[in-house]
Amino acid sequence: MALxxxxxxxxxxxxxxxxxxxxxxxxxxxxxxxxxxxxxxQSILPEYEDVGGHIGGDYGSLAEQLEAASxxxxxxxxxxxxxxxxARSFSRLGFTHxxxxxxxxxxxxxYVDMGHPEYSTPETSxxxxxVIVDKAGERIVDMAARSAGKGIKIWKNNxxxxxxxxxxxxxxxxxxxxxxxxxxxxxxxxxxxxxTRQLFSGSGKIGMEEPSSLPWHGELGNFSGQxxxxxxxxxxxFERNRDRVINGLxxxxxxxxxxxxFKQAADAVREILKSCNDTGEPEFFQLSQRGDFFETEIxxxxxxxxxIINTRDEPHADSSKYMRLHVICGDANMCxxxxxxxxxxxxxxxxxxxxxxxxxxxxxxxxxxxxxxxxDQTRRWPVWLKDGKTTSAIEIQLxxxxxxxxxxxxxxxxxxxxxxxxGNTLEALATDPMQLSGKIDWVTKLNLLARLASRNQVTxxxxxxxxxxxxxxxxxxxxxxxxALQKRGAIDRIVTDxxxxxxxxxxxxxxxxxxxxxxxxxxxxxxIDWGGFDIRVxxxxxxxxxxxxxxxxxxxxxxxxxxxxxxxxQRITSQDGISLSKKSSFMQGFGKGKRNKRKKxxxxxxxxxxxxxxxxxxxxxxxxxxxxxxxxMKGGKE
Amino acid sequence: MAERETEGGQLRRNFDPTTNKDSRGYEGPRKxxxxxxxxDDIDALVHKGSxxxxxxxxxxx
Numbered sequence: 211m212a213l214x215x216x217x218x219x220x221x222x223x224x225x226x227x228x229x230x231x232x233x234x235x236x237x238x239x240x241x242x243x244x245x246x247x248x249x250x251x252q253s254i255l256p257e258y259e260d261v262g263g264h265i266g267g268d269y270g271s272l273a274e275q276l277e278a279a280s281x282x283x284x285x286x287x288x289x290x291x292x293x294x295x296x297a298r299s300f301s302r303l304g305f306t307h308x309x310x311x312x313x314x315x316x317x318x319x320x321y322v323d324m325g326h327p328e329y330s331t332p333e334t335s336x337x338x339x340x341v342i343v344d345k346a347g348e349r350i351v352d353m354a355a356r357s358a359g360k361g362i363k364i365w366k367n368n369x370x371x372x373x374x375x376x377x378x379x380x381x382x383x384x385x386x387x388x389x390x391x392x393x394x395x396x397x398x399x400x401x402x403x404x405x406t407r408q409l410f411s412g413s414g415k416i417g418m419e420e421p422s423s424l425p426w427h428g429e430l431g432n433f434s435g436q437x438x439x440x441x442x443x444x445x446x447x448f449e450r451n452r453d454r455v456i457n458g459l460x461x462x463x464x465x466x467x468x469x470x471x472f473k474q475a476a477d478a479v480r481e482i483l484k485s486c487n488d489t490g491e492p493e494f495f496q497l498s499q500r501g502d503f504f505e506t507e508i509x510x511x512x513x514x515x516x517x518i519i520n521t522r523d524e525p526h527a528d529s530s531k532y533m534r535l536h537v538i539c540g541d542a543n544m545c546x547x548x549x550x551x552x553x554x555x556x557x558x559x560x561x562x563x564x565x566x567x568x569x570x571x572x573x574x575x576x577x578x579x580x581x582x583x584x585x586d587q588t589r590r591w592p593v594w595l596k597d598g599k600t601t602s603a604i605e606i607q608l609x610x611x612x613x614x615x616x617x618x619x620x621x622x623x624x625x626x627x628x629x630x631x632x633g634n635t636l637e638a639l640a641t642d643p644m645q646l647s648g649k650i651d652w653v654t655k656l657n658l659l660a661r662l663a664s665r666n667q668v669t670x671x672x673x674x675x676x677x678x679x680x681x682x683x684x685x686x687x688x689x690x691x692x693x694a695l696q697k698r699g700a701i702d703r704i705v706t707d708x709x710x711x712x713x714x715x716x717x718x719x720x721x722x723x724x725x726x727x728x729x730x731x732x733x734x735x736x737x738i739d740w741g742g743f744d745i746r747v748x749x750x751x752x753x754x755x756x757x758x759x760x761x762x763x764x765x766x767x768x769x770x771x772x773x774x775x776x777x778x779x780q781r782i783t784s785q786d787g788i789s790l791s792k793k794s795s796f797m798q799g800f801g802k803g804k805r806n807k808r809k810k811x812x813x814x815x816x817x818x819x820x821x822x823x824x825x826x827x828x829x830x831x832x833x834x835x836x837x838x839x840x841x842x843m844k845g846g847k848e
Numbered sequence: 849m850a851e852r853e854t855e856g857g858q859l860r861r862n863f864d865p866t867t868n869k870d871s872r873g874y875e876g877p878r879k880x881x882x883x884x885x886x887x888d889d890i891d892a893l894v895h896k897g898s899x900x901x902x903x904x905x906x907x908x909x
Contacts, residue, residue: 224903224905370904372903374904374908376907377909658890662887665891673897673898674896677897678890680899680900694890695886
């Protein structure tokens with residue numbers, strides 16, 4: 211079995227100088243010429259060749275692209291032409307409906323959520339393709355912001371440093387499991403991995419924030435239904451709290467010292483004390499943007515009392531067979547490598563869990579650990595277990611890596627590539643994390659900020675350095691500091707700009723996103739959603755359901771461009787994994803003229819309204835469910 | 849060829865610092881020193897006002 215798992219991201223972007231509605235609305239009306247991209251470095255490592263690459267397009271293999279790419283392909287003028295063409299395509303997309311909630315021709319969704327422009331990628335089948343569509347999302351949001359007006363800036367981060375966080379969620383399709391398996395297999399298997407994967411997925415942050423001690427904020431949420439707020443956690447507060455903890459531990463240490471029966475506890479306390487005394491450098495830089503905002507281990511909520519493992523389970527597919535793992539504990543990544551490794555390792559860990567061979571670690575307090583790992587200035591990242599032993603985040607990750615190696619090494623190129631990079635990354639983290647500058651975000655950012663601080667003879671908490679920390683996440687490729695580094699060859703690339711540009715207007719070809727994306731080209735379609743759409747042909751409305759995410763592919767349906775709506779409907783009729791039904795008479799015309807004004811299936815208001823994990827929200831609708839055959843599962847690489 | 853080993857001894861690979869590649873052809877991570885030559889350009893892009901201090905967002909999911 212090759213690594214082939216439906217995955218995607220949904221990113222809430224920070225925004226300044228305008229509002230999210232104007233940006234999302236500008237997408238449909240985008241008529242302005244958009245700024246060119248500066249020439250970008252294309253130092254793609256050959257090891258990524260043939261890893262994934264199901265996005266499609268007429269680019270051939272990566273090696274062919276690079277061989278064919280003459281030096282001037284990356285020239286300034288060439289990019290003006292290329293991006294100008296993309297911008298014109300963008301303005302011709304012609305979304306006439308769906309003011310702030312669009313389904314895009316690339317199969318993605320672009321909408322407003324909680325005051326943020328949010329982009330949900332189309333489904334991809336592998337982590338490299340996910341990098342491509344994630345980066346395409348950055349450019350789409352940036353282009354929309356440029357169309358919306360001058361001065362609007364878009365930031366791909368997760369924390370404003372003043373108490374608010376907004377997410378970059380990941381979604382992975384899994385085999386349906388019952389509540390017992392969810393607790394015994396999924397939660398046990400995932401928790402140690404999620405607590406520790408920030409070692410390579412964290413985007414880095416100066417300072418800390420913590421939930422307010424006031425009862426009407428923080429852990430309890432507030433009474434107006436708004437998200438809980440988190441207050442900036444200053445160095446002064448940190449040091450005061452740390453001293454309190456150390457004083458308490460020293461008292462406990464003295465108490466235990468005279469009681470031989472408690473030797474194990476005394477040893478544990480001394481270990482903690484040793485670590486505490488090593489922490490607290492004057493300038494505080496932590497691994498994760500999100501770590502400060504997790505307050506519980508498991509839960510359904512996403513805006514307050516955030517859980518490390520989120521139980522929202524809306525597969526948007528055949529819920530009798532599939533469940534969706536909705537991951538909210540990750541950071542938004544700028545580095546392509548970080549996104550790739552984050553998604554790739556998570557997919558492998560899900561394989562381990564589904565196969566019942568994931569490592570077991572009973573972390574004493576996962577919520578404390580996700581914070582303490584992020585905040586550990588010693589970069590030793592100790593983790594305390596329930597059995598009284600101490601391990602480290604790296605050792606936990608190594609256990610997952612070794613289990614995955616033992617089970618899946620040699621399975622396919624994608625798996626081997628992830629295993630190789632996972633191992634190399636852990637090795638670098640264990641020896642000298644700064645070697646990973648250009649690959650993972652927290653290291654790249656710290657490298658940059660430390661050098662800027664040194665150059666300007668200021669500390670990390672200086673206003674200018676905090677500005678630079680924010681500007682690292684600016685998605686404007688002419689102004690953002692991450693892209694300034696990338697342009698100058700300091701960032702490792704694993705995908706090409708040509709692939710990203712193609713993915714702005716074209717869907718992946720080996721998932722149902724292909725059919726969804728192509729459906730947007732027809733005026734007769736409406737209500738386009740993750741799991742299907744309506745189409746009106748010859749005066750009759752038909753509902754199309756896409757309950758099998760690996761169906762509706764280009765390999766299955768062929769080229770859908772240029773077909774009339776009648777031909778389009780005929781082509782997708784009687785295909786595996788695609789079910790059609792005519793709407794009842796009272797529904798006739800319901801969707802007319804409302805193309806892309808889809809119902810909002812992921813409500814942001816009250817997560818408690820979502821069904822518990824064992825409910826099957828769409829199974830009662832009587833969809834036809836068909837399994838893809840082996841050929842379908844081979845993907846649709848051209 | 850320099851032998852590099854993690855603390856746990858679980859990962860080994862031969863790494864040649866002169867070529868920045870290991871025995872499998874894996875290119876080593878970029879060196880910090882690579883950034884020195886580009887700090888002038890980066891510094892010019894950094895906002896000198898109160899950008900970060902005034903950066904305030906609504907809470908999201």
